[in-house]
Amino acid sequence: MTMESEGTPAADGTATEVGAVDEAEGLEKTVRGRRIRAPRISTLLGQYGLLIAWAIVVLFFTLLPGTSQTFPTAGNFATILGSQAVIVILTLGLLVPLTAGDYDLSVGFTLTLAAMLVAVLNVQHHWPIVLAILVALGAGAMVGLVNGAFILFFRIDSIIVTLGTGTFAGGLVLLISGSNTISGVSANLVDWVIVNRLFGIPLEFYYGLLLCLVMWYVFELTPLGRRLLFVGRGRNVARLSGINVNRVRLGALVTSGMVSAVAGVAYAGTTGAADPTSGTQLLLPAFAAAFLGATTIAPGRFNPVGCLVAVYFLVTGITGFQLLGAQSYVQSLFYGGALVIAVALSQIARRRQALDTGG
Numbered sequence: 001m002t003m004e005s006e007g008t009p010a011a012d013g014t015a016t017e018v019g020a021v022d023e024a025e026g027l028e029k030t031v032r033g034r035r036i037r038a039p040r041i042s043t044l045l046g047q048y049g050l051l052i053a054w055a056i057v058v059l060f061f062t063l064l065p066g067t068s069q070t071f072p073t074a075g076n077f078a079t080i081l082g083s084q085a086v087i088v089i090l091t092l093g094l095l096v097p098l099t100a101g102d103y104d105l106s107v108g109f110t111l112t113l114a115a116m117l118v119a120v121l122n123v124q125h126h127w128p129i130v131l132a133i134l135v136a137l138g139a140g141a142m143v144g145l146v147n148g149a150f151i152l153f154f155r156i157d158s159i160i161v162t163l164g165t166g167t168f169a170g171g172l173v174l175l176i177s178g179s180n181t182i183s184g185v186s187a188n189l190v191d192w193v194i195v196n197r198l199f200g201i202p203l204e205f206y207y208g209l210l211l212c213l214v215m216w217y218v219f220e221l222t223p224l225g226r227r228l229l230f231v232g233r234g235r236n237v238a239r240l241s242g243i244n245v246n247r248v249r250l251g252a253l254v255t256s257g258m259v260s261a262v263a264g265v266a267y268a269g270t271t272g273a274a275d276p277t278s279g280t281q282l283l284l285p286a287f288a289a290a291f292l293g294a295t296t297i298a299p300g301r302f303n304p305v306g307c308l309v310a311v312y313f314l315v316t317g318i319t320g321f322q323l324l325g326a327q328s329y330v331q332s333l334f335y336g337g338a339l340v341i342a343v344a345l346s347q348i349a350r351r352r353q354a355l356d357t358g359g
Contacts, residue, residue, distance in 0.1 A: 050296035050306070054313040061320035070323050074200060082194065082202035084315050086111075086267045088308060089208050090279075091286040091293075092215055093259025095302045098290060099219070100252040101232040102151065102158040106166030107260040107286060110143045112279035113169045114264025118189070119182040119274035129186040133265050140261025143169055144254035151253070152246050173276050183273035193269025204266055208308070211259070215304040228252060229301070288335045289314060292342035314338055 062072040070076065090107055097104045114136035121132035143165060150161045193204045219225040230238040231248045239245050263282075268274050292314070293306030314334055321330045 047297055047299060050292070050309050050313055054309065054316060057313065057316050057320065061316075061323070064320075064324075066325075067320055067323045071320060076319070078197075078200050078202070080312065080315055080319055081205045084311050085202070085204035085208040086263050086270060087282055087285050087289065087315075088311050089211060089263040089266055090260060090282055091289045091307050091311060092208070092211050092304055093256045093263065094286050094290050095215065095293075095304060095307060096228070096255045096259070097158070097249075097252045099228045099232050099302045100249050101235065102249060102253065104144075104147065104162045104253060104256045105159060105283070106143055106147060106162040106169060107256060107263075108279035108281075108283035109166035109169040109173070110140050110257055110260035110279070111264040111267060111282065112173050112274070112276065113143070114140050114261035115268040115274035115278060116173045116177050116182070116264075116276070118265055118268045119185055120176050122186050122189075123182055123184045129189050133189075136265055137258055137261045140257040140259075140264070141254050142257070143260075144257025145250075147257070148250035148253040152250060170276075170280070177274070177276055179276055181273055181275040185268050185272050185274070189265070189269040190272045193266055204270060207266065211262075212304045212308045219304060284339065285311075285314070285335050288339040288342060292338050292345075295342055295345040310338075310342075 058072075061067045064071075090111055094104060094107050117136040117139055118129070118132045121127040121135060122129050127135075147158070147162050147165050150156055150165070151158050193207075194202045196203050198206060219228070227238070227243050227248050230241065230243060231245050235245050238248075264274075264279065267278055271278075289307055289310040290302060292310035293304075293308070294300065294302050295306070296309055297303050297306040318331050318334050321334075
């Protein structure tokens with residue numbers, strides 16, 4: 001009797017403890033499951049938030065009474081996609097040194113120099129358009145080489161060097177053009193940039209898209225892309241890992257110069273002319289798109305696909321407001337505001353990524 005009375009409470013206590021343990025384990029699994037699901041949702045929102053925002057902007061202007069008749073048309077979308085190819089190419093060129101940790105403020109001036117060389121050589125000196133394009137690309141590579149030489153040999157900050165070389169290139173543009181706009185660029189270039197179309201969209205859009213895909217492949221799937229990222233994240237660590245940091249940075253700057261020159265050729269083909277101040281107006285949009293693109297697809301990292309999305313997100317909003325009757329100031333508001341907000345968001349994304357990696 002005594003044993004039964006003593007054993008009963010013990011059995012009850014054990015059962016209670018087992019039940020409590022099971023309940024605690026079940027609660028822990030539930031909490032753990034919620035913790036697992038929450039980061040997945042936030043990660044998806046971080047990766048594709050800008051795409052969602054772009055879709056919302058398109059839907060907004062499609063349904064808005066003031067733009068419902070003019071915005072959702074094939075002609076408008078063809079204009080949006082085709083008109084931004086130059087900025088897309090320029091921004092993609094800018095991504096390479098940014099990924100390696102350097103700023104290239106000369107890209108806009110390099111674009112102008114390349115476009116002006118094409119115009120001067122082809123229109124005034126009657127060079128074949130292909131030779132004029134090759135000279136322009138060579139000039140872009142030379143600007144990048146000079147940038148790299150001063151930055152790496154004299155250990156000068158990239159912002160100062162590229163601003164100086166860019167201003168120098170701007171002076172060369174004024175010298176060779178006589179401060180005039182030169183029009184009449186070969187119809188062959190114009191045809192293959194803006195006139196000829198595929199699915200109703202100018203070919204220049206596909207050039208930018210192709211360059212984006214090539215850069216995505218290099219950044220994501222090749223050792224060169226990994227080295228660029230390592231150098232940008234930590235030069236000392238990259239150097240200790242056996243990476244030739246100076247060679248990577250020099251290659252990034254030369255690539256930036258050449259791609260900027262490609263953007264200049266596309267600009268000459270788009271307008272059929274070259275003016276002395278064209279590229280300087282595109283510098284802010286390129287930086288805004290580069291940093292805004294770093295908040296999507298691969299948050300916290302400069303990436304080509306994010307840059308493409310950012311360019312067209314910005315121009316979609318600008319186009320919508322212009323169709324509503326907004327003045328030209330809306331473009332400056334969009335690009336300036338986007339640059340400041342994008343830099344802040346990309347820094348937050350980088351810190352969060354570093355925190356997650358450290359955790």
